[in-house]
Amino acid sequence: MTSTTGLPETSVQRAFRGAMGNVTASVSVVTTLTDGVPHGTTVSAFMSLSMDPPMLTFALDRSSNLLTRLGIGSVVGVNVLAAHHDQVALRFAGKGDDKFADVLWRVENGAPALGDRHAWVALRLAQLVEAGDHVLLIGDVIGADSTPSAPLTYWKRTFGTHQAF
Template sequence: MSAEIDDEVLQKSFRSAMGNVAAAVSVVTTFGDGEPMGSTVSAFASLSMEPPMLLVSLDNRSSLLAALRIESVVGVNVLAAHQDQIALRFARSGPDKFADIPWRPEDGAPALVDRHAWVAMAVTQLIEAGDHTLVLGRVEAADTYAHAPLTYWQRAFGTHKTF
């Protein structure tokens, strides 16, 4: 039988462990009342290849999450190595995140013109999971570009290096 673990200690240890996992950084976007909305996330993953599906994790307090419904179109703009300032902008709350950042509607969602990769998905399920909600979606379009990816590791931005 394991010893009782203090919740605060476990949360701190878990946060530290997850900080040691390198993750790609993306800006997840949708339209809310006809206006572009976006939020920075590092918790997204390929869920299925047949059919192509993606999973994105959004904070339950997210205004982006509040705008989503089943069949909403969501864009996942995987950021390029030079886009750390964009990641920081979309990580904060408030309006005007898209001000002076080139974007266009693409496949039904706001798409950043400059990016490492793009996936558009239609929401198929919203699953509450602790303080986040898992957004599962059917992939509608995907593309890649010739930029190195932006990654997040140990609370710092970086990129992948090939050996």
């Protein structure tokens, strides 16, 4: 296997990939509008950063089409997917311009918000930090909501959901 630099993957990279695959992550679709056209991509790396003031951070691969549309001041939506949205996650993980076809959405707080989601956070980007093969995007929260639905999760390359004890 090769790394993103084109060099052979090291044993540390393989071990790290295996370790991260063993960590359960929520699945989200990050969205934005450019000239009234919605764009989005699936992410599993995001987290709350601060409560005072409310801030959130997520990471995008440097080759992400969505990243080319974002900058300081851009408004994005983080749509945390509900458990039954595995096909939505797969659609937004792929390439192409038709990701929003047959997906219910509306503009909320200036960004595309997917219908029937588990949770929603809208933010205005404040910082972009280069970090390895990704860019860390940090934003100020401008809106949020949640539903009682179960979340879609990703673990060991499979979709699932959380179940309380």
